[in-house]
Every structure is written in structure tokens, then in C-alpha cells.
Amino acid sequence: MTNDTMGQLAVNTIRTLSIDAVQAAKSGHPGTPMALAPLVYTIWNRAMNFDPQDPIWPNRDRFVLSNGHASMLLWSILHLTRTQAVDADYENLGHPSVSLDDIRRFRQLDSRAPGHPEYRWVSGVETTTGPLGQGVATSVGMAIARKWLANRYNKPGFTMFDYNIYAVCGDGCLMEGVASEAASFAGHLGLDNLCWIWDNNHITIEGDTNITFTEDVAARFLSYGWNVLRVGDANDVDRIEHALGVFRKTTGRPTFIVLDSHIGYGSPNRQDTPAAHGEPLGPEEVKLTKRVYGWPEDAQFLVPDGVYDHFAAGIGRRGAAARGSWTELFAAYRAKYPELATEIDQMQRRELPAGWDRNLPSFPADSKGVAGRDASGKVLNVLAQNIPWLLGGSADLGPSNKTALTYEGAGSFQAGTPGGKNLHYGIREHAMGAVVNGLSLSKLRGYGSTFFIFSDYARPAIRLSALMELPAIYVFTHEAMGDGEDGPTHQPVEHLASLRAIPGLVTLRPGDANEVVEAYRYVMQLRHEPAVLALSRQPLPTLDRTKYAPAAGVAKGAYVLADAPGGSPDVILIATGSELCLAVDAHEQLIQEGIRSRVVSMPSWDIFDHQPREYRDSVLPPGVKARVAIEQASTLGWERYVGDGGRVIGMKTFGASAPLKELQKRFGFEPGRVVAAVKELLGKS
Numbered sequence: 001m002t003n004d005t006m007g008q009l010a011v012n013t014i015r016t017l018s019i020d021a022v023q024a025a026k027s028g029h030p031g032t033p034m035a036l037a038p039l040v041y042t043i044w045n046r047a048m049n050f051d052p053q054d055p056i057w058p059n060r061d062r063f064v065l066s067n068g069h070a071s072m073l074l075w076s077i078l079h080l081t082r083t084q085a086v087d088a089d090y091e092n093l094g095h096p097s098v099s100l101d102d103i104r105r106f107r108q109l110d111s112r113a114p115g116h117p118e119y120r121w122v123s124g125v126e127t128t129t130g131p132l133g134q135g136v137a138t139s140v141g142m143a144i145a146r147k148w149l150a151n152r153y154n155k156p157g158f159t160m161f162d163y164n165i166y167a168v169c170g171d172g173c174l175m176e177g178v179a180s181e182a183a184s185f186a187g188h189l190g191l192d193n194l195c196w197i198w199d200n201n202h203i204t205i206e207g208d209t210n211i212t213f214t215e216d217v218a219a220r221f222l223s224y225g226w227n228v229l230r231v232g233d234a235n236d237v238d239r240i241e242h243a244l245g246v247f248r249k250t251t252g253r254p255t256f257i258v259l260d261s262h263i264g265y266g267s268p269n270r271q272d273t274p275a276a277h278g279e280p281l282g283p284e285e286v287k288l289t290k291r292v293y294g295w296p297e298d299a300q301f302l303v304p305d306g307v308y309d310h311f312a313a314g315i316g317r318r319g320a321a322a323r324g325s326w327t328e329l330f331a332a333y334r335a336k337y338p339e340l341a342t343e344i345d346q347m348q349r350r351e352l353p354a355g356w357d358r359n360l361p362s363f364p365a366d367s368k369g370v371a372g373r374d375a376s377g378k379v380l381n382v383l384a385q386n387i388p389w390l391l392g393g394s395a396d397l398g399p400s401n402k403t404a405l406t407y408e409g410a411g412s413f414q415a416g417t418p419g420g421k422n423l424h425y426g427i428r429e430h431a432m433g434a435v436v437n438g439l440s441l442s443k444l445r446g447y448g449s450t451f452f453i454f455s456d457y458a459r460p461a462i463r464l465s466a467l468m469e470l471p472a473i474y475v476f477t478h479e480a481m482g483d484g485e486d487g488p489t490h491q492p493v494e495h496l497a498s499l500r501a502i503p504g505l506v507t508l509r510p511g512d513a514n515e516v517v518e519a520y521r522y523v524m525q526l527r528h529e530p531a532v533l534a535l536s537r538q539p540l541p542t543l544d545r546t547k548y549a550p551a552a553g554v555a556k557g558a559y560v561l562a563d564a565p566g567g568s569p570d571v572i573l574i575a576t577g578s579e580l581c582l583a584v585d586a587h588e589q590l591i592q593e594g595i596r597s598r599v600v601s602m603p604s605w606d607i608f609d610h611q612p613r614e615y616r617d618s619v620l621p622p623g624v625k626a627r628v629a630i631e632q633a634s635t636l637g638w639e640r641y642v643g644d645g646g647r648v649i650g651m652k653t654f655g656a657s658a659p660l661k662e663l664q665k666r667f668g669f670e671p672g673r674v675v676a677a678v679k680e681l682l683g684k685s
């Protein structure tokens, strides 16, 4: 068999595995894998430097399937290339990532061939996709990371990082705003290591794209500053290979390849119809289609002789050689640049460098205090100097978020200065979230920042940070009504509740400058969880820690900050963030009046909920039913800490436009109200 015929057989194997898997599952998307099998085949077997024996080798090319509904493409290719499984400790498990059995059990419980590509669940998946647009947007973060890595670690004669990022997307991805934000950003940054391939099939679920998507997409990408290529026939692997070659030679701008394709290619009755998108072909049509491919009609999940070998001789051999020479080079690099080599090792394992927390500030007691955002800015500037691969920025609010790294040499990340640690995301919050994910997937420690209110604009990406278990960091300032005059459009109400609802996301709202320090100390040590820091705009008194408990309690999510003399409180005040000092004021007044109150600072529900019951009961003794929670946010969910008998002083409406003091009065965030609530609870009013 010639190489071409073998290639055709390999392509048809991807197609028929996809068809059979969708048919067996009675759900899924056969049409796009049928159309894009030649593309995926070409990228993997002819272009990518990826070693199936080691799918986490640092300098591998990345492949992102942004149209995640076509996941069977990925399961087929991972299977046929015999990509190995790796566990969370980065150990090679010695068995395939996706077995034929997994594919037979496509979309079934525990199969390594789930409905959509899932990072962390299936080795070889570089990012979770399914929410359209996220994959391509994330790929921009990957491309930024690669530029940064090359800038820091490549040395004369030692090209340690030169990989490329290939991302495949459909019409849906390109209709989504997040992709436009990300494409604009990538064009601005001239990310020439990034190639998007658009499956231009004119079909989405509701029909032909002429009902909804008629702009000149190619012109749009040209105007973003991308190099735009077109391959008029998705079955022409040589043309595809040629275009990918042009991409690799293109410098100074990313590449966008328009690939004209036919959804459901080969299916006599389904090709070019939306029906090919989301339904199994049905047994009869499966047979007809296999006949078109010259495939045995009744064979199922067939991998013909020679197909595995064909991939082994292509991507297998090329990947092994690339990884082999890289590994050799890295050994020499380690001898010459031991410190840099150690950094690369640590980064890969998500470890922190020695001394990562040295020089972290400690704030003296001060009744005027420090704004959460200011404390954060100081901490970030220390951490970024200790941790070379910590980098990030804001969505055009750096001066307000205080995220700018201002120390000598921090620099700004731009096309000509890829070593800069200050990212300017522009006013693109959603893409920022995806880019932070891309940085994290590339093992950098990335952060993004904006006003807390606009976390909504990034929420789908934050959700994916959590789903992928990435240690992404989100720094959100102006976390309540602190920017009073800006009014309700800028005052978060439901945001804490909504982020606390995301499984695995650590949400922290520190109550003074030292709690900010401890929050960062906690967050930096996370390896598999993203974190949101909700920080105040306005100064918060820095508590006297000789009088009150140390801020190190933040690491437990909640801790007893102040207590009734000798313990055994009659009432517990629970507060977070800017309401902590309010709780302390009320507490002092209550103590003066002989009421045995305790203040619990609770910067993070999530962390607290993970503490042993014994600890939780020591902070919130079950016997003490009189409890008041104070938080300038939606009251939703606080019942679980204050119980039926408790009170929640929070927000039940949107805010209003006025100076903060007046808002505090209007919405009842004053010590008097807390004291009154306590007395009422204790029957002393």
C-alpha cells in the first residue's frame, strides 16, 4: 500500500470510529468528525511534534479542538496514535489514554471518551472544550505562554521552547464574542506560533449559516492582523499540509486557515445538512456511508491492519525523535544553566521556587488602614519577583486594580517584548479568563484582574478553570459598594454567591491588609484549584493582631478573630471583607455592654467547609444559635452558617449611586444595626 492509500485508510478509520461510537451511544456528533478527519490526520501525522509516549513533554506542539462537540476526532486520534495515559502526579501509567473499549463506550460513565474533551480526565487533551469559543480563546493564552517561556529559557544553542499551537474551530466558535476578543488580542500581540483552522461548513444546528452568520470572516481576521489562508477542499491533505507549512514559516502574526468542508462527508443523505451535526446517522445510513468510503459495511470499530503502524511511523517516529533530542539538549542545558533548568522542572510540577514567600509584607495596626487592592498590589509585586513564572495583568483597569508590577525589569508583555510580566488584556474580560487558563495549562502562574462586577464577563472561563482544576488566579477589586458613586451598575450583589456556587473554586474575601497577605499565601500554594480574591477599593482598618487573632487563620477559611472573655460566647458575628471591621466595632460595643460576643472572620466558605468538623465546631459551636452574618452582598446561602435562628445583614436589592457612607447608612451596614440585631436575637431589645 502506498503512503497515500494508507493515509486514506487512516482518515477513514477516524471517520468510521466516530460514526460507530456515536451510533453506539445513540448520541453525539458524527458529521464534523467525518468532515475533519483529513484535517486532524494531517495536523497530527504530518505536522505536529507530539510524542504519544509522553503526552506532557514540555516542548510538544499543542492541539486544541475548540469545536468540542466533535470530540470523537480527538478520541480517535488519541487512540490511533496510542497516546499514553498520565496521572495527576505526572506518572506515565503504561497504558493507552483512550482504548478501543473507551470508544465503544463513548459518552458512558467513566469512559475515557466522554461527550466533550476534558482536560485532566483524558491524557492528551490540552484544554476542556464544549462551550464554543473557549478553546480558541484559551489557545491564545497558550501562545502567549510559549512566547514568554522561549524568551526566558531559550539560550544560544538551546532552543528549549519553540512549540506551536493548533486550534480547530467551527462556525459556532467564531460567532462567540470570546473568540473575537481573543483573536483581536492575538493579532495585536503578533502571536506567530498560533494557528486557527476554521471548519467553514456553512452549517450550525438551526441550519445553513446564511440565516445568521454572513459577515466576511476572512476579512475580519485580516483586519485583526492575522495571516489568512484558504484551503478549498477539506479532503485535500496535501493542501492542508502545505497551508500548515505556510503557517510555520509565517512570522509576526498568527495564522487563520479557512477550510471549506462538508459536514457529514460521505453520507449520501446527511452530507451538508444540520442533521449530520447532532444525531447518529442511523443503522441504514451508516451502511450506505461505509459503502461510500469503501469500508466493510458490517464491520464496527474496525482499525484495519497497518493503521496503528502508519501513525507510529508518522507522528510516533517524529515525536519520539523530537522529544529525544529535546531531552538530550535539556541535559546539557541543565549542566550549563542549572537554575533555569530547575525552574522548568518546578513549573512543570506546579511547585513553587524556594523562598517564594520571602519579603511578604506585614502590615502594622492602623485604624485608617489600607485598601485590599493596595495590599494586593504590594503582595503581587513581591511574589512576582520571587516566582519568575507568575505573571498577569488587568483588563484595562490596572491603575484601579493595583495589579501592575512596578519593580525594575517587570516589563510589559508585547510583541517585541515577550519577556514582560505585565499583560495588558485590554477590555476583554472573557478572553482574559480564557487566556489565564491558557497560561495555567502551560504551567505558568497566570492572573487576571478587573472590577468584581465584571467577573460576570469572565465567568464561563472561570468555571472552566475550576472544571480543569487549574491554579488560575483572579484578582477582583471594588468587591462591594466601595465605589459608591458609580452606582448599581458597578456594585456587585450576587457575585460572591454565584462564584461560591462553582465547585472547586476557592473564593476569598479578606478583611484587612494582613488577611490579604495570608490569602495570597494560601492561594499561591494551590496546585489544582483556581482562586478568586475579592478585594476592597476603600481602605479597611488594619486590625491590631496583638489584640485579635493572627491573620494566619485565613488558611482555615474562617477563624475566631475576637472572643468573649474566656470564650463561651452567647452570640457569634460572622463577617467577611469590608464588613469585618464593622463586626469588630459592634463586638466591642457588645462586650462593653456585657454581652458575650464572638467575631468570626470568614474570608472563604469553601476553605472553611473543607476543615474537619472538630475545627468547624470550635469556630461555630453548634450550641450557640444566636448568630449574625454581615456581608455587603446577596444574603443567599448564609443560612447555612447562621441557621434558622440567625440573622443576615446583607443585600436583597441592587445598590445605589451615592458616597459609600450614605450607602452604608441606607443599606444598614452600621454597628448600631448589628448591635440591634444581636439584642433582638438575645431577647434584650
Ligand SMILES: Cc1ncc(C[n+]2csc(CCOP(=O)(O)OP(=O)(O)O)c2C)c(N)n1
Binding pocket: 032, 067, 069, 070, 130, 131, 132, 133, 169, 170, 171, 172, 173, 176, 199, 201, 203, 204, 205, 263, 277
Ligand atoms: C457557548 C455554547 N453555546 C451553544 C452550544 C451548543 N452547540 C453545540 S454545537 C452548536 C452548533 C455549532 O455549530 P458549528 O460550530 O458550526 O459546528 P458544526 O455543526 O459545523 O460542527 C451549538 C449551538 C455550545 N456548545 N456552546
Ligand SMILES: [Mg+2]
Binding pocket: 170, 171, 172, 199, 200, 201, 202, 203, 204
Ligand atoms: Mg458549522
